[in-house]
Amino acid sequence: MAVTASPVVGFDPRALRARFPILGRQVHGHPLVYLDNAATTQKPDTVLAALASYYTTSNANVHRGVHTLAEEATALYERCRARVAGFVNAPDERGVVIVRNATEAINLVARSWGATLAHGDEVLLSEMEHHSNLVPWIMLARERGVTLRHVPITADGRLDMGAFALLLSPRTRIVSLTAMSNVLGTINPIAEIAAAAHRVGAVMVVDGAQSVPHMPVDFQALGADFLAFSAHKMYGPTGVGFLVAKPELLERMEPVAGGGEMIREVRLDSATWNDIPHKFEAGTPNIADAAAFPAALDLLDEVGMPAVRAHERDLVGYALERLRSLGWLQIHGPAEADARGGLVSFVDPEIHPHDLAQVLDTRGIAVRAGHHCAQPLMRRLDVAATARASFGIYNDRDDVDALVDGLAAARNYFGLANK
Amino acid sequence: MAVTASPVVGFDPRALRARFPILGRQVHGHPLVYLDNAATTQKPDTVLAALASYYTTSNANVHRGVHTLAEEATALYERCRARVAGFVNAPDERGVVIVRNATEAINLVARSWGATLAHGDEVLLSEMEHHSNLVPWIMLARERGVTLRHVPITADGRLDMGAFALLLSPRTRIVSLTAMSNVLGTINPIAEIAAAAHRVGAVMVVDGAQSVPHMPVDFQALGADFLAFSAHKMYGPTGVGFLVAKPELLERMEPVAGGGEMIREVRLDSATWNDIPHKFEAGTPNIADAAAFPAALDLLDEVGMPAVRAHERDLVGYALERLRSLGWLQIHGPAEADARGGLVSFVDPEIHPHDLAQVLDTRGIAVRAGHHCAQPLMRRLDVAATARASFGIYNDRDDVDALVDGLAAARNYFGLANK
Amino acid sequence: MVDRPDVALDDLYREVVMDHHRRPRGRAPLGRVDATAHGFNPVCGDEVVIALALDGDRVTGVQVQGRGCAICTASGSMMAEMIPGHTAAEAEATAEAFRAVMHGAPAPAGAELGDLEALEGVRKFAVRVKCAMLPWVTLNDALKAWRGGSTEATSTTEAQEAER
């Protein structure tokens, strides 16, 4: 069944692996088959080299120093902002706030833009959101009496756009949706939704944690007002994420944390804020990881985001086909590969996802089992948990084959018939 | 004038340098003399190795995965928490929240504990605080009508303890002070202050950004309720900091950000929180840098915090002596080395600190020039800015000599007499 | 890299464990219920509901329901088999002894773990310890509620338990 490389795209994932040192590792005596990319991706040697280079040549605190190291560190840190702005086609690098992760980015919007909402205003979310795009709004609702609405999903795991049209109203002040579900894989029609949101005067927040790493994302073409994503899910270091926003919206927002870097003038009892985006970055930032992240973007640019998407679309298509052919799995999410990103959630009705993941682990295969930080969606799907295989640029059809073999082996192990 | 090593302590700073790769670097053709340690410190090879090792062997998302990498990553991340708890003698590792930096730690307290304060309640700060321990409270005051009070400083840069006694009252709900000033170097009598704060029923917040890296700090002996500090100022990576707290206080606090990791059960409209400390850590944390940080603590433990303090006390004593002997500098902060940490701020009345730092930079000497994120203190000292030399474990008297020579050279360069 | 002896699946899924998993005991409803508790593992979404019948301070019946993995199910099944006939204090002592074993300590002297010993291998799998503990943490909650004069507990202390 082995096929050496995705036939449809112009790069060889297996060749790419050589650039990810961890992929040479053995797990329980088997070569690592890493299929947990939606949780976090592995890092190429160039990111590790950039990190080491930062610390061994230019490490200093940023923005305030005259000395050479401080100047270099500042330039490297700000280069990250510029690169990110370019990568998602932000209108202006002043609209790129460097945060810890997608979660912090969404919290920033919920707290700061959310503070302009009042009792009776509505925030429109969906049933397929990650906790990171639910809990900040639940907190806002508690604090400000805002009402939360949720777009339901259809039987095949898509947003119910008819229901969306009914739920959207002049009361809707914020629409916040994931561009790609981390459980169902569903790619949502964000541009269409953003246009509708704008027609009722709402701002559009896009949870891009899964989309930005896996498909071309153009902030301006989407019509997004805010876009949140994490570096660690796109081959970059942990501890860095981004809020990309229209600068004119950031200008109108209050900072949510105070301290060094984010101020202009401080008196004992009062303070004025620095310009955007700095007013949202209190304290010494994660300089090293920001300095290293552009190396990950370089790799993605080298492969090309359309090729990344084509590759992962091919892989998920192949995976759907092979998983279906097993005959005993429940597979969640849209049936067609075109409608989904490179991940697939499934349940063996007779083996708990935890046990399944455990058996796969002994074969060196890393998948995630659990609620994937989407408990409401689990309830909607009426499962306690699912297993999920999620792909990255270094995965290929061999990895899918290994997974499929592992799933069959698990049934053997637990004494169940392979139908 | 060269003396090879601090005579008073049991370790050789010059030998330590070999473990900090960046210190082998040349700046403008001179060996780097890094005297900006209060802004951020350099990193030993063991921290870089731990970072690389994490990414090349164990990188995965934490807390939710069954597979081997996830288990290893979780263990490494939690090991950081345990090591930090031990390092500052926290009562329980459940009292260690992993954040981005000291600033985020103080904001967490100001927002979450601060939410229990009401109009008329008072927060007691001082004139020597860093913006990170001023602005979060200014924001709280704006939001909740809380009153801020500030302990003034004496002419020699100490807290005016008489005034403190008068300002502390039953209205005081929070006392938040730096344990060591980043401008004056002053070491404040935190244990005494905490005891007084507790007598009036206030909680004691300690800004340990400068103290934890440079002297033995015992959370329980200090009588602190909250202690904030940053890894990057103690030879660890950027992007990681800590809030150490009494667990029973954390239990009573609401989280300030929502998302993955920090929840127990999420429904579309409601959520319950995870146990402490996790309920304060929303989203994927900075796993790699947390995993690497214990290597920095290992180094500090190897040298020993009493030896670190003795070394830096010696250096600052020597620096005070030599800087004074120049005859033309204004030197800020307490006169005796015993009363201060390893840093010294000074002003050449005829050369602006920026220009001074620029001249020093061309000789490879990195000092900071500016307001050091303490604008109110600058106003109190009636200066726009100061130059500051701050020491670390790898500095020695030769570095002080290089600084002193550089200061004399600057006067030559600007055509001023060296008295 | 964390030191972790290489582990075989059979350490985790021993014969006895698989037997309990396949034919879990204690599923049948009780005639009367004196205390119940609902346990939840926030890590994976597993749920356990424990119902107890007591006569004086002696447990006379245990029902275990919910959805969990093989480890959780086996652990609950063993509990349902062991606990009836024991006093509340004895049940709590067993829970504590099991907790100790799961966290790498030796079983307290005199502790009778019975089939639970077959779960010893779980402690090599840090995440799975939560699974094994869930029924026991929930049992403790039910007993705590019963001692407090209430019949129901819904606290979900599993995460706290397992994080230690």
Added chain:
Amino acid sequence: MVDRPDVALDDLYREVVMDHHRRPRGRAPLGRVDATAHGFNPVCGDEVVIALALDGDRVTGVQVQGRGCAICTASGSMMAEMIPGHTAAEAEATAEAFRAVMHGAPAPAGAELGDLEALEGVRKFAVRVKCAMLPWVTLNDALKAWRGGSTEATSTTEAQEAER
């Protein structure tokens, strides 16, 4: 590591710059003041106060006060020397030409930068660009206030300016 050609101090502190720094022009109070602005560099705490006298739209006098480094002081002194006699629009054009040069662009055709050319070396020192620009940003603020019919501006747009 960032590419940065090695720089000599003399690039920054040229003779002309040092001369303006040592004997700054434009310190004397004006007979009348038509517009003022207060500029602040949040990076280092430097402050500049500009006062302008205007006759029609022609600047007749400039006073520069404040505390700043050698670069800031020299830049303000050069401004005080150059601007009187120019129209508000010409002054703004000079500020814009200087900004362009500081950010690495060539001076716009026809721009007369005079002594300011001696500050060209500053652009190799990213942080110091803020110092050189502070008086000019403040001048712009004063002129903007004056055009708006007000006599005073206190906005401190230096950071924004220099961050571009």
